[in-house]
Amino acid sequence: MDSRILSDREKQVHVKGDGPFSMNCDMPSLAGAVSQRACVFCGSRVVLYPIADALHLVHGPIGCAAYTWDIRGALSSGPELHRLSFSTDLQEKDVIFGGEKKLYSALRELIERHNPNGAFVYSTCIVGIIGDDLQAVCQRVSQETGIPVIPVQSEGFKGNKRAGYNAACNAMFELVGTRPTDDISPVSLNILGDFNLAGEIWIIRQYFERIGVQVVANITGDGRIDDIRRSHGAALNLVQCSGSTMDLAIMMERQYGIPFLKVSYFGVEDMADSLYRVANFFKEIRPAIIDRTRELVRNELNRLYPELERYRKDLNGKKAAIYVGGAFKAFSLVKAFRLIGMDVSLVGSQTGTEEDYKELYEITDPGTIIVDDSNPLELSNFLEEKDVDIFVGGVKERPIAYKLGVGFCDHNHERKEPLEGFVGMLNFAREVHSTVMSPVWRFSPRRVSQHVHNERSLKAV
C-alpha cells in the first residue's frame, strides 16, 4: 500500500483486486489519528433523539448538550420537545460534590413544565468518572412523576459510536412491554433504524399502509414513547441502518419472540426487496399481500424509471466516492450509483464490521478502494487519485470535497431531501445530478487544466 496511508492503518484499507480480501475493523481508532469517528454519547444521542415526545436531558458539562442541540433533521409530525437543549451544565463544584441533586431538580422541573411521556437521561464522560447514581435518581423521579425516566449509559469513553447504539437500545428496551397491545393487527411491524430525516419514515410508513401492514412503532424517527412501550405487540421488526438498532431487535426476539428482517430503503432494488420480504413474511395469513406489493412496486417503478433515465444519461460513467457512518448505508449507495450509471471508486465507513466489509467487497468492482475508519488526509488523497465527480458523506467530509472541487451529497444528518423509498431514489438522482453537473467545478484549478487539455486534444483531432 502507498505512503499516504498511516502504516498502522494498512490493514484497514483494501483495494479490490490487490490480493485476497482481508480487513481489520471494528477496532479502536489509532490515538492521534484525525479520525472522523465520534463517541458513545453521540451514538446514543443520534438513536434516541428523534423520539419527539420524550424529554432528553444531558447530564454533564454544557458542551455535550450544546453540540447536539437540534443538529439532526429528524422530523416530527407532532411534538417538538426533542429539539430543545436541556443540560445540567455541571460545574466544578458538582464534579467535586456530585451532580445527583442537580439532576433530580432539573428532571422534576422539566417534567412538570413539559409533561413528557417519558424521559431519557444521558450520562457523559464526567458522570462516569464522578460516579453519580443515575439509576437511583431516575427511579426516584419515575416513581414520583409516574412516567418512565430512563438512564442512558452513554459515557463517551466506553467505546465508539456502536457502544452508544447499544446503550440506546438498552434504554429503549426498558420501555418495551409496558403498554397493552390489544388493538394491534397480526399483520403489523415496527420500523427500526430509521430516523425520519427529511421525512423519510413517512414515505416508508405509507408504503406499508398501502400493502395493508400496520406500523406499530417508529424506532425512532418521529417516534413516540407510548408506541415503543407497546411495540412488543408487533409481529415483525424491520431493522435498517447497520448497528444502530440491531441490538434492540435481538433483545425483542429473545424476550418476545419477534423475528426481525434486515432491510434497507435506499435505492430501488433494496426498497423493493424490503417490501417483498415483508409481503412474504405475511403471505400465510394475508395471501393478497403479495399482489398488492407487486402492484405497488410496479406503479412506483413505472413512474420512476422514465424520470431516472433523464439523469442517467448525464451521469453515465461518472465516478463516486462514499464515506458514511454505517456500512449498511454504503451497500445501498453502491447499488444506487450503479442504477444511475455511475462507478464507485471508493467506499468506506466509520463503524463497519468484518462481515459488512466482506459484503462491500462482493458488490464492488475491481479497483474500488474499501476503507474503514478513515481520515481527511487519506480521503482527500483517494478522491484526488480516483478523480471522482462526487463524494457522499457527512458534515466533516463536505468541505474536503468542495476544496478539491468535487461535488457533494449529504447522506447524513444534514440531508434536506428524503432519499429513501422509490421517490427517494429520484431525489437522490436529482441531488447527485445537480451537484455533479453544476458548472461551478469548471472553475476549480484542477478542472481548469483538464478542461484546457480536453479542448486541445479535441482540436488535435
Add this chain to the structure above:
Amino acid sequence: MLDMTPKDITERSALRINPAKTCQPIGAMYASLGIHNCLPHSHGSQGCCSYHRSHLTRHYKEPVVASTSSFTEGAAVFGGGPNLRQSLKTIFQVYKPDVVAVHTTCLSETIGDDIPSIVRKAQEDGIVPNGKFVIHANTPSYVGSNVTGFSNMVKAMVDYFSSRDFGKSTDVNVIPGYVDPADMREMKRMLAELGLTATVFPDTSDVLDSPMSGSYEMFPKGGVTTEQLMKTGSASMTLALGAFASESAAMSLESKCGVPFTVMDLPIGIRSTDRFVKSLLDLTGQIKPVASMIEDRGRALDMMTDMQHYLYGKKVGLYGDPDQVIAMADFLISAGMRPVYVITGTPGKRFEDKVKTLLGNEACRCVVKSSADLFYLHQLIKSDPVDLIIGNTYGKYIARAEDIPFVRYGFPILDRVGHGFFPTFGYRGSIYLLTNIVNTLLDRIDRDSPEERFELVM
C-alpha cells in the same frame, strides 16, 4: 410547536435550557488553528474532537482538522498518558505539524492527567522531533465557557513561546480576541495601514477562510508562526482586545517578558474603533490617522447618520460571547438603539458591570446578565418584546416564535454565509454591521406595511 417557553420567569439553579455558550475545548481548538502548521489535539474521548470539528466546520464552511487521544475505558481508569504518547508518535510520523496544541477535556481533567510531564517524557524519549513543539492548555469543560478555553490556549502560546531573548523592538502585539478570520484579516490590514509592524495572534485568516484551490491542504498557509510567537516577548506593548478572551495572555506576557499591555474592547462600532485607533496613534506618535482610514470612518458615519431615524429608540435583545456583546452594546447605544436585554452564557460579573456602565442611566430599565441562557432571554422577550434580536444562529427560534427581526452575529452561525468574509472590526466592519441591521429592519417594514404605505424609496 417549537415555542415551549413559558412567559413567567422562575428561579432555575439546576438546569440550563438552550445555552448561550458552549464548552472550553472548542475555543482552545479554534485558537490553536491560528498557529501556522499547528494540529490541535483533543486529549479525551473521540466524541469531543468530532463535535468540535463538526461545529467549527458548520460555522466556517471549511475543513477543520484535529486529532484525539481516543480515550477508552482503560484510559479513563489508568490515565491517558499512553494515549497521549501514542498520539504524539502518530501525529509527528504522519501529519508532521510544527506544533501540536493539546487541550484537555472534562474527562482527562478529572482523572488528573498531568500533560506537561507526559509531554516532557515523550520529548526525552525522542517522540517529539527536534524543532517541533508541543504546547498545552487546561480546558475543563465544567469551568467557564468556550471563551475561557480560547483564552487559556492563547495564554499557552505566550507561556510556551514568548521569549525575552530577542532584545527590544518597536513592534506591537495584538491579541484580536475570539473573532472570525475576517476580523483578524481586517486587523492586520488596519495595522499595516497605520504603518505598524505588529504580530497578531492567534490568526486564523488564511486558515479558516482559505480559497478554493482544487487541492486539500491539511495545514493552510495562514497562522502565526512559532518564530513570531517567540518574538512577542520583545515587543513594545500588547493590545489585548476583549478582556474575556485576551487579557490573561497579555498579563502573562507582561509577567514573563515585561511587555506592558492595554486591554480594550473589541474594535466593533465607531466609538470603540476610535479608541483603538487612538491608542495606536499614541503609540506611533502620529497625530492623525492616515487619510484612507479617516475616509473609511467617514463612510461608516455617513451610513449611520443617513439611517439614524430607523435606528433611534429601537429595542434590541442582544446575546452571545461576552467580548462581542459588550462591543456591540456600545455600538448600538452610540447609534441611538436601546439594548434592553444583554445576555451572555459565560459566567462573569465583570460582564454585567461593564455593560451597565455603558448603559448609564438606562441600565435600570435593562436586563444585563451573565451565566444566562436563551430560554431566559426568550422569557424576557415574551414579557416585553424587542424590535430586533442580535446574536448567533440559535436565536432563530425566538425570532420565529415572536416574529421579531433577527441579525446573526457572533459564534456560531450555522445557517448563513458571509460571516467568514466580512469583518465586524473597524470602520469597515461597522459598515457591514450597519448594513445588516438597517436592511433587516427595512425588510420588516416592507413586509408589514399595508399597501398604501408600502414605499419604493426608503
